[in-house]
Amino acid sequence: MxxxxxxxxxxxxxxxxxxxxxxxxxxxxxxxxxxxxxxxxxxxxxxxxxxxxxxxxxxxxxxxxxxxxxxxxxxxxxxxxxSGWPGDPGRRALARSVACEMHSGFPALRAQLPMNCRREPRERHWDQAAQRDIDRVQSLWSELRGQAGGGDFLFGRFGIADAMFAPVCVRFRGYGVPLAGAAADYVEAIYALPAMSEWLMAGRAESERVAHDEA
Known part of the structure; x- marks a missing residue:
């Protein structure tokens, strides 16, 4: 291929x-x-x-x-x-801003809640810097979902902005981050994607271990 x-x-x-x-x-x-x-x-x-x-x-x-x-x-x-971005120029600019914020931001969230598809929720261990990142993500999701005007994703249909935030959904579930309302519904929508289910199943079946992502 x-x-x-x-x-x-x-x-x-x-x-x-x-x-x-x-x-x-x-x-x-x-x-x-x-x-x-x-x-x-x-x-x-x-x-x-x-x-x-x-x-x-x-x-x-x-x-x-x-x-x-x-x-x-x-x-x-x-x-x-x-189709990976919204058709409306204003919404498209917003979606790109959101994707870039995820791409370059949230350092405490990344460091303290590394993605691990096998992880089961345990006690909270993150600090206030990570909590601020968590709060910002959930606020952003709720705001965007409130403006979406239909569909289950940040801008209605699944797109690049959603792909950028998909690993955060895994982090939130794996670390037991409390979710409510639009943020909780959004994580459910990401997890319901057939491709996401395929990835998660394969990830959980892997045998390799990376020590710093298992702490």
């Missing part, structure tokens, strides 16, 4: 989940290459695929695209006919 998406562990790799979910949910055909993180295999093979030494990276008929958001943008133009 001429289109290949190289990803890390499905259990841990939040950056890999984002473009994978968008492509799979849209029905785009691609070959998947999984390189287990923090392993000799990863170090030996990643240089053949990625100029940055990181995942994810997309190879499509000789075109190489790295970074989750860049891959989503490429997919939007290559296969989705622009």
């Amino acid at each position: 001429s289109t290949t998406l190289v990803i890390g562990n499905k259990n841990y790799s939040s950056w890999s989940l984002r473009p994978w979910l968008l492509l799979r949910q849209a029905g785009v055909a691609f070959e998947e290459v999984r390189l287990p993180l923090d392993t000799p295999e990863f170090q030996a093979r990643i240089g053949d695929w990625s100029p940055t030494g990181r995942v994810p990276v997309l190879h499509d008929h000789g075109q190489v695209v790295w970074d989750s958001l860049a891959i989503c943008e490429y997919a939007n133009e290559r296969w989705l006919r622009g």
Whole structure:
């Protein structure tokens, strides 16, 4: 196959989940290459695929695209006919702002609640910085869902903004973050996606363990 998406562990790799979910949910055909993180295999093979030494990276008929958001943008133009973003220019600008905020923000949330599909909720352990990130995410979800005017996702139909936030849904469930109202409904909608179910099942079945994501 001429289109290949190289990803890390499905259990841990939040950056890999984002473009994978968008492509799979849209029905785009691609070959998947999984390189287990923090392993000799990863170090030996990643240089053949990625100029940055990181995942994810997309190879499509000789075109190489790295970074989750860049891959989503490429997919939007290559296969989705622009449907990854809202059609209205104002809503599209808002969706891009939201996706970029997720892409570059929420450092405490990322550090203290790493994605782990196998994790079962235990006692709260995050600090106030992470709680501020959590509060911001839930406030944003509630605001966007209130403006969506139909559909189950941030801008109505599933799109790039939702793919960017999907790993946060896994984090919130895995760490037992209290959810209510629109935020709780949104997590349910993400988990109900067939492609999301496929990813989660595969992630939970993996045997590799990354120590710092299991603490």
